[in-house]
Amino acid sequence: MTNITELCPYPIIQAPMAGGITTPELVAAVSHAGGLGSLAAALLSPLQIIEQAEHVRRLTDKPFGMNLFVQSKPQIDFAEVESARQLLQPVLSALGWDKLPTPTRWCLDFEEQLDALIVARPAVASFTFDTLHGNQMQRLHDAGILVIGTATNLQETIVWQALGADAVCLQGIEAGGHRGTFIGAQRASNLSMLALLQYCAPHMQIPLIAAGGLMDGADIATALAAGAHMVQMGTAFLTTTEAGTSAVYRKRLLEAKSDTTRQTRAFSGRLARGLDNQFMQLMEAVAEQVPAYPIQNALTSSIRAHASKSNNTELMSLWAGQGVARCRDLAAAELIRVLVSEWHSAS
Numbered sequence: 001m002t003n004i005t006e007l008c009p010y011p012i013i014q015a016p017m018a019g020g021i022t023t024p025e026l027v028a029a030v031s032h033a034g035g036l037g038s039l040a041a042a043l044l045s046p047l048q049i050i051e052q053a054e055h056v057r058r059l060t061d062k063p064f065g066m067n068l069f070v071q072s073k074p075q076i077d078f079a080e081v082e083s084a085r086q087l088l089q090p091v092l093s094a095l096g097w098d099k100l101p102t103p104t105r106w107c108l109d110f111e112e113q114l115d116a117l118i119v120a121r122p123a124v125a126s127f128t129f130d131t132l133h134g135n136q137m138q139r140l141h142d143a144g145i146l147v148i149g150t151a152t153n154l155q156e157t158i159v160w161q162a163l164g165a166d167a168v169c170l171q172g173i174e175a176g177g178h179r180g181t182f183i184g185a186q187r188a189s190n191l192s193m194l195a196l197l198q199y200c201a202p203h204m205q206i207p208l209i210a211a212g213g214l215m216d217g218a219d220i221a222t223a224l225a226a227g228a229h230m231v232q233m234g235t236a237f238l239t240t241t242e243a244g245t246s247a248v249y250r251k252r253l254l255e256a257k258s259d260t261t262r263q264t265r266a267f268s269g270r271l272a273r274g275l276d277n278q279f280m281q282l283m284e285a286v287a288e289q290v291p292a293y294p295i296q297n298a299l300t301s302s303i304r305a306h307a308s309k310s311n312n313t314e315l316m317s318l319w320a321g322q323g324v325a326r327c328r329d330l331a332a333a334e335l336i337r338v339l340v341s342e343w344h345s346a347s
């Protein structure tokens with residue numbers, strides 16, 4: 001099988017970003033410009049996974065990636081759900097709601113999503129939140145799909161390599177959105193992207209992809225010089241023209257003059273980094289008590305949907321990495337062109 005680094009001319013992966021951000025237009029524009037576009041499929045139904053992959057293929061014949069959250073059906077403890085509703089009371093009061101709507105489902109079925117991804121057959125599939133199990137890695141390889149595992153500490157990196165992954169994406173603490181920690185406490189995996197890279201590189205025989213806080217070509221040069229074979233950039237692509245980022249979220253990103261991000265469990269039950277806002281502040285005292293993903297994520301979905309509909313950036317999740325102040329308002333192909341030019345001048 002092809003080495004992942006040979007799939008595209010430039011060592012730049014546009015990160016998968018769930019929630020409608022990585023539109024087929026964005027993915028295709030990045031791949032067409034010489035990077036590797038990635039479609040976030042974690043929140044898509046099996047049919048949507050197939051349709052969106054077809055959509056990308058109508059726009060480009062270049063390789064692209066798809067990404068899933070590895071998750072199993074949660075055991076629901078209704079007493080825990082009831083106390084989680086109580087913990088959300090400050091947010092409900094801010095909204096003027098007397099009751100939190102019951103979620104219609106807790107999460108999508110990973111096995112069904114994986115089946116659809118294998119049918120969609122992207123060049124690359126990346127996975128986060130856990131490792132693959134049973135014959136899942138073999139099924140992907142049999143379909144000619146390269147596999148990227150996500151890791152946030154050395155143990156996870158070693159596990160993915162031993163499982164036969166084709167590359168590992170190392171997510172530093174700077175990274176926007178959720179990180180993929182699956183061994184140890186999420187807060188304990190707190191190394192910066194560079195420290196993680198330097199620590200893991202001597203143990204690895206497969207390509208390493210650096211992620212977290214990378215915003216320009218100089219950052220790319222630094223990560224590659226420290227042992228990365230490729231970089232994965234999320235926040236930098238949030239403000240590109242083709243991204244599905246809403247106008248109000250985009251405005252908050254482009255207005256950030258410094259790192260106003262922090263990590264919270266309050267939205268989803270997994271640690272994730274985003275712009276500080278009223279939701280995080282209202283939930284600060286109880287954020288460590290909320291139930292684990294996907295329960296809390298499902299419980300807050302109606303709040304986040306309402307906030308998005310009413311353009312209320314204070315109650316929506318505004319995922320972003322520590323490099324947010326360096327976001328640029330460019331078309332994706334132009335961002336790739338600028339990144340490559342900056343990278344060449346820095347190396």
Ligand SMILES: Cc1cc2nc3c(=O)[nH]c(=O)nc-3n(C[C@H](O)[C@H](O)[C@H](O)COP(=O)(O)O)c2cc1C
Nearest residue numbers: 015017018128175176177212213233234235319321
């Ligand atoms: C809005 C947003 C959504 C994200 N969604 C996903 C996702 O669906 N799957 C995933 O593996 N990583 C996701 N990530 C993490 C990225 O893959 C990547 O690790 C991160 O963006 C790198 O840090 P940066 O944002 O500082 O560039 C997301 C990040 C952001 C900012």
